[in-house]
Amino acid sequence: MTVLLIAVCVTVALCVIAFLDGFLRPGAVRTGERRAYPTVRRAAVLIASKNGEGTIADAVAAAVAQRVDVYVVSDGSTDGTVDAARDAGAVVLHLQQNVGKPAALHRAYYELEIGERYDVVAILDDDVIVEPDFLHEALLTMTPDVAIAVGRNLTSWPDEHRWNALIASRAYAYWSYQLIIRRFQSRFGIMNCISGSNSLYRTEVLDRVLTGHTPYIVDDTYWTLETHRLALGRIVYAPKAKAWLQDPFHFRDWYKQNVRWMWGTFQGIIGHRIGSRANRFHLSYLALIVQWIVYVLGAPVTVVAVARHLEASTLLVLLGGYSLWLTAAAVALRRPRLVLFVVPIIMLDLVYRVIFVHAFVKAIREPTVASCTWSSPTRFAVGSAT
Numbered sequence: 001m002t003v004l005l006i007a008v009c010v011t012v013a014l015c016v017i018a019f020l021d022g023f024l025r026p027g028a029v030r031t032g033e034r035r036a037y038p039t040v041r042r043a044a045v046l047i048a049s050k051n052g053e054g055t056i057a058d059a060v061a062a063a064v065a066q067r068v069d070v071y072v073v074s075d076g077s078t079d080g081t082v083d084a085a086r087d088a089g090a091v092v093l094h095l096q097q098n099v100g101k102p103a104a105l106h107r108a109y110y111e112l113e114i115g116e117r118y119d120v121v122a123i124l125d126d127d128v129i130v131e132p133d134f135l136h137e138a139l140l141t142m143t144p145d146v147a148i149a150v151g152r153n154l155t156s157w158p159d160e161h162r163w164n165a166l167i168a169s170r171a172y173a174y175w176s177y178q179l180i181i182r183r184f185q186s187r188f189g190i191m192n193c194i195s196g197s198n199s200l201y202r203t204e205v206l207d208r209v210l211t212g213h214t215p216y217i218v219d220d221t222y223w224t225l226e227t228h229r230l231a232l233g234r235i236v237y238a239p240k241a242k243a244w245l246q247d248p249f250h251f252r253d254w255y256k257q258n259v260r261w262m263w264g265t266f267q268g269i270i271g272h273r274i275g276s277r278a279n280r281f282h283l284s285y286l287a288l289i290v291q292w293i294v295y296v297l298g299a300p301v302t303v304v305a306v307a308r309h310l311e312a313s314t315l316l317v318l319l320g321g322y323s324l325w326l327t328a329a330a331v332a333l334r335r336p337r338l339v340l341f342v343v344p345i346i347m348l349d350l351v352y353r354v355i356f357v358h359a360f361v362k363a364i365r366e367p368t369v370a371s372c373t374w375s376s377p378t379r380f381a382v383g384s385a386t
Helices: 002-025 056-064 081-085 101-111 136-140 165-188 203-209 218-229 251-271 280-308 312-333 336-365
Strands: 042-048 069-075 092-096 120-125 148-157 196-201 233-247
Touching: 042 056, 042 081, 042 101, 042 136, 042 312, 056 069, 056 081, 056 101, 069 081, 069 233, 069 251, 081 092, 092 101, 101 218, 120 136, 120 203, 120 336, 136 148, 136 196, 136 233, 148 165, 165 233, 165 251, 165 280, 165 312, 165 336, 196 203, 196 218, 203 218, 218 251, 251 336, 312 336
Parallel strands: 042 069, 042 120, 069 092, 148 233
Antiparallel strands: 120 196, 148 196
16 A cells, blocks of 8 residues: 555645646746757648548548648558548558558658658548648647647547546546646656657658658657657647547447557557657656556556455545546536546456556567557547537
C-alpha cells in the first residue's frame, strides 16, 4: 500500500503542476535547443485510407473545410474509397498493393511533391472529423521552434453506442491523459507520444522522419522519437485544435488496438535506447516508465488488499476515487452518463495492466517489424458520431 500511496501523491502533484502551469501560464515555454523554422504560408492535409469508403467522404469534407489542399492515398483499397474521396474534394493517389500506412504516406508525400509545395502538413486518419477551426488553432502553436503540433482527441460517441463501456473508457482516458500528462509534457518539451491521427508536421521534419519503412508497428512512435533524437524542434499540444476520433466498441478490437499501441511504444523504448542519454527527454521518459511499473504492479496489490479487507469502506474508497475523476470528466466532456460507468472502467483499467505485460513481451520477441500493416477496428457511420 505504501507504493500505491506514493503513486497517488505523484499523480496529484502532476495534476497540480499541470493545472497551474498549463492553465494559468498557457503561453510560457521552456526549451532547450531552439530551431528557427520559417513562417508558415502553405498548409495541406494528407490522409491514408484502406477500404474507408464508409468514413472517408466525411473526413475529407471536414478537411476541405479548412480551406487547404487535401490529399488521400488509397492503400490498396478494394471498395469505393477512391471515388468517395475524390468526390468529396481530395486529390487521390491509389496504390494497387497494400503497403501499410507509413509506406503509403511516404509514397504520397514524394510522388505528389507535398514536401516541396507546403510548409506544414496535417496527417489525419480516414475516420477523423476535425473541427472547422482545427488547422487555425494548430497553426497558432507553430512558433518558429515547433516541429509538430498535436491536436486534441475527442471520442465520437453516437447514440446507438451510448451505453458502450469501451467508448466510455476511451473518452475518459483521452480526457485524463491530455489534461495531465500531455499538457505537462508539452510544457517542458518532453512529449513521448503524439496523435498520429490528427497532428500537424513541418515538412522539414517529415523530410527527415517519414520513411518508406518504419521499424515499429506504430508509425507516430517512430516519428516522435526521431524528432527528439535529431533535435528537430519542440513537440507541442494544441488543446483547441479538436478532432473527433472513432474508437473500438468491440472488446476484441479494443484489446488488439491497445496492445498494438503499447507494443509500438516498447519497440521505441528498445530501438531508440531510452535512458542511454542524460538529457531531459530521456530522464523524463525513464520516470514515466517507473510510473508504468508502479501502475502495473498496483493491480495485484489492490486486488489482494481488497480481498483481505473486503469491507464496505474499502470498496467505497476505491469507487470514490474513480467516481471523483469520472465526475470531473463528465462535466468537462458534457457527458453526464459517464459517471455511471465507474465499475466497468475499473475492470477495464485492470485489463489494461495486462495489456502492458502482453505488449512488453511482444516487443521483446519482435523489437522491429517488416511492415506496418494492420486492420482497422469496426467503424460506425460518421454522421451521428460527433
